[in-house]
Amino acid sequence: MDPVLDVDGLFVSFPGHGRTLLPAVEDLGFAVRPGETLAIVGESGCGKSATALALLGLLPRHAVASARRLRIAGTDLAEADPQACREIWRRHRGGRIAMIFQEPLTSLNPVLTIGEQVAEAVRAHEAVSWRAARGRAFDLLRRVRIPQAEQRLDAYPHQLSGGMRQRVVIAMALACRPAVLVADEPTTALDVTVQARVLDLIAEIQEETRTALVLITHDLGVVADRADRVLVMYAGRAVESRAASALFAAPAHPYTRALLAARPRPGWTGARPRLPEIPGRVPGLGERGAAGCPFAPRCAAVLPACRIGRPDLIVLDGGTAACLRAGEFAAQETPRAAFG
């Protein structure tokens, strides 16, 4: 099956001091097929959210984005500048690709009713009356299992719990049956008990509608449970991009290995020994561009050659990784293979 989302050579930069441009995302490529889930993982500042916003043309006005290919549901938008081709992008957003945001309270308008906010999403893409759109909103609220959907139509966001609000956001995203759904840390702001239920709902809808899902998260437990493919980003670049099963069986990039090692496992109670952490931090936007592998300063398996040139993508079992020693690591069965 052809991918419904096909991205190649995506670059996003933000203006720095003077006339310089600081790269936030560099030469990123990925593809997602209908019904498939791609997880994008990495620490904060790795370019995950910039990637998500670029897919919807929602980057801040001052950001500069370009792509060799940005094909969404059959249309290539690489040549359509979001500022210049507003109408093309407007129809595309919410219609073919929709987004679920991290913070359900602030992503809903506090002074408009739930019903209006869901109904306007329908009306943005279909010529239906408010009455009909309200009927659709009711169906959508029931679809995302909001109890007493009829009354909730006239409720305001502050009258709902965090989990309910996120369901409303999901209902808005589903309004026009998008081919691609981008979820940017959809459960980070929610109670742990609610997180799984919201993710189950997304998975169920995905199953039913064959929507392609781009799941941005730093929760590797979620990734192990739900992703088909995983894209690990570091400092704006893909460092490992592989099938989830292959990646969790034998992570090929030291950064992936470090992320996995830093993850609490079932049975861990918070007592000692402490979880291993990755020393240092992600280089800031202005600190990139040095020769060599960007992860080299923090890497436990660094070689002298790592500091000389940027490692090429190496093709491995189930995908690629950008590390000189990727083949060596991918061949090792990690002691912590049983994730999830």
Added chain:
Amino acid sequence: MIRTPAGRLFWARRLAQMVLVVLSIGTVNFLLLHLAPGDAAQVLAGESGSASPEYLAALRRQFGLDRPFPVQFGHYILRLVTFDLGFSHRQGLPVATLILDRLPATLLLMSASIGLAVLLGGALGFLAARRAGGLADALISGLALLFYATPVFWVGLMLTVVFAVWLDWFPVGGMRAIGATSGPGAILDIAHHLVLPPTTLGLFYMATYTRLMRASVLDVQDRDFVRTARAKGLADGRIAWRHVLRNATLPIVTTVGVQVGSILGGAVLVETVFSWPGLGRLAFEALFQRDLNLLLGILFLSSILVGVANLAVDLAYARLDPRIGLQG
């Protein structure tokens, strides 16, 4: 809002609060005016030219000014509660009659000024924010700063000189032309007189609201829910009107509520400059004539006006922002 028990409780509490505030203001007014030297008897006696101590004493007895302070105060409060504003010995008319005669003119001036300031200021601020950094923004922001910094009386004088004297587009002062008839002609006549005074009074507040609205829109534009609205594929116009403007208006409403009092204060000045027959000028005259009863009456009414305006703002706010309303 009002129909629910919680809503009724809220508004009952707000009303009680307002009564308390108005009474306290009345008390302070009374004390302040009694601290000031001189009384109506002195002024009257001075004007009549025969200021013998006997005449003064007789006048004071007649006006009740010779009674002990607590008695005067008690009488005053008792009368306030029954809305009896007393008698203006200077004008020879009941205070209530004098005030009611002037109230419409002031209300007209104030509502026109506030309307102008809010509508024009809001529109300009919105436009400036939408074109932030552009030429329109620079122009609007510059003008707003200019009006913000210019004294109201000077604006009034300059508007009079340019538009009334040189260009002769509008009358110099007053609210009606002499010998004006009633009917539609009279409304047009008043409207003609009602251009320069509200412009004078409103320009400063317009500048305030322009700046406020600009900042508010810029703030709201960056909120997450606006990004959500864009992610839904809404048209720019709908996002601006329904999502940004609706939220950006809230601070304006709050500020109007706070400023009603100072707009009323500004009306005194503008009414004097344009000889507008309103409460402000009446208060001005009463002050100089030591017409204590009249002045107290005007101040009492002003505090009620401001209280009612604030209540109206609360009501508007509760309608605009569903998160607010029932918390007392």
